[in-house]
Amino acid sequence: MEASQELKHQAQALGFDLVGICSIQTPPHWQAYTDWTDKGAHASMAYLKDHIPLKQDPRNLLPTAQSIIAVALNYNQTNPPQPGYPRIARYALGRDYHKVLRAKLKRLQAWLQIQRPDSQHRACVDSAPIMERDFANLAGLGWFGKNTMLINSQRGSWFFLGILLTSIEFQPDPPAIGGCGTCRACIDACPTGAIVQEEGKWQVDARRCISYLTIEHDGEIEPELAQKMGDWTFGCDVCQEVCPFNHPRDSQPLRAPKSKEPDFLKKKTWPSLKELVVLNEKDWDQLTQGSPVRRTGIAGIKRNAHINLDNM
Ligand code: SF4
Numbered sequence: 001m002e003a004s005q006e007l008k009h010q011a012q013a014l015g016f017d018l019v020g021i022c023s024i025q026t027p028p029h030w031q032a033y034t035d036w037t038d039k040g041a042h043a044s045m046a047y048l049k050d051h052i053p054l055k056q057d058p059r060n061l062l063p064t065a066q067s068i069i070a071v072a073l074n075y076n077q078t079n080p081p082q083p084g085y086p087r088i089a090r091y092a093l094g095r096d097y098h099k100v101l102r103a104k105l106k107r108l109q110a111w112l113q114i115q116r117p118d119s120q121h122r123a124c125v126d127s128a129p130i131m132e133r134d135f136a137n138l139a140g141l142g143w144f145g146k147n148t149m150l151i152n153s154q155r156g157s158w159f160f161l162g163i164l165l166t167s168i169e170f171q172p173d174p175p176a177i178g179g180c181g182t183c184r185a186c187i188d189a190c191p192t193g194a195i196v197q198e199e200g201k202w203q204v205d206a207r208r209c210i211s212y213l214t215i216e217h218d219g220e221i222e223p224e225l226a227q228k229m230g231d232w233t234f235g236c237d238v239c240q241e242v243c244p245f246n247h248p249r250d251s252q253p254l255r256a257p258k259s260k261e262p263d264f265l266k267k268k269t270w271p272s273l274k275e276l277v278v279l280n281e282k283d284w285d286q287l288t289q290g291s292p293v294r295r296t297g298i299a300g301i302k303r304n305a306h307i308n309l310d311n312m
């Protein structure tokens, strides 16, 4: 079997839903990303701007890198709202994806190391300065929707991305091609109007995005935006929920399948909003062990829960 086919076979055996390869290059959206941060649209996430020079060339992370392996892991599951309880984005319902994805990528890396003992690798899971979506697009995993998510025409957009830089030169895949056409469902459905077009390109203004506001933003949330947060306590899935590529249909029955990953499917049980606003540090610490929700901190979750209660 050809080396890249063997690699893909191995990645699928490890549970990845999608895998593709591209060669080392400057990410195509690097300049647009620089412009986006120059405008301040990254809000208070200063690290996004600080990392721009590193993001221009993946060899800043692995000088011997020759190929980029992009993988995707599906996290889709049903998530109906429960009145009076926190509404958490689907990606954060189960175990922290950083741990799950990294463990699988490390196993793929270990397998490569056995095949080619002289090779070097670096696994990146949303923690290294690299433009994952650009490389996943180049590796054929999906195309950019107007909501800026990477969309796979067959699978939808409910997946995490991981990158494995490798010094091994693999045959690259063709980039993914596709588009939204005239659809604008996510733009119309976004509660805060965060999906905006500038110079013909669709972008998310983090300053208005509920995902940013509920997870990354410190301090008060402007009343106008807080009201529009509705019942979202951590993250927001609206622009993915309304996307037609995330809905199976007769001609595409396999579209947007449910995740098979036990670590994601095992949902954490959350206290009610009224219990959340009076939670103590010890209980918060216990409650959020191994959960992505920990990122927002106890002050953040209490602020969000108060807003949800006001919005009820
Ligand atoms: S995550 Fe929510 S707030 Fe952010 S762009 Fe999507 S729909 Fe809008």
Ligand code: SF4
Residues within 6 Å of the ligand: 145, 146, 147, 148, 179, 180, 183, 184, 185, 186, 187, 239, 242, 243, 244, 245
């Ligand atoms: S909802 Fe429509 S416009 Fe938005 S990303 Fe999906 S296909 Fe594109």
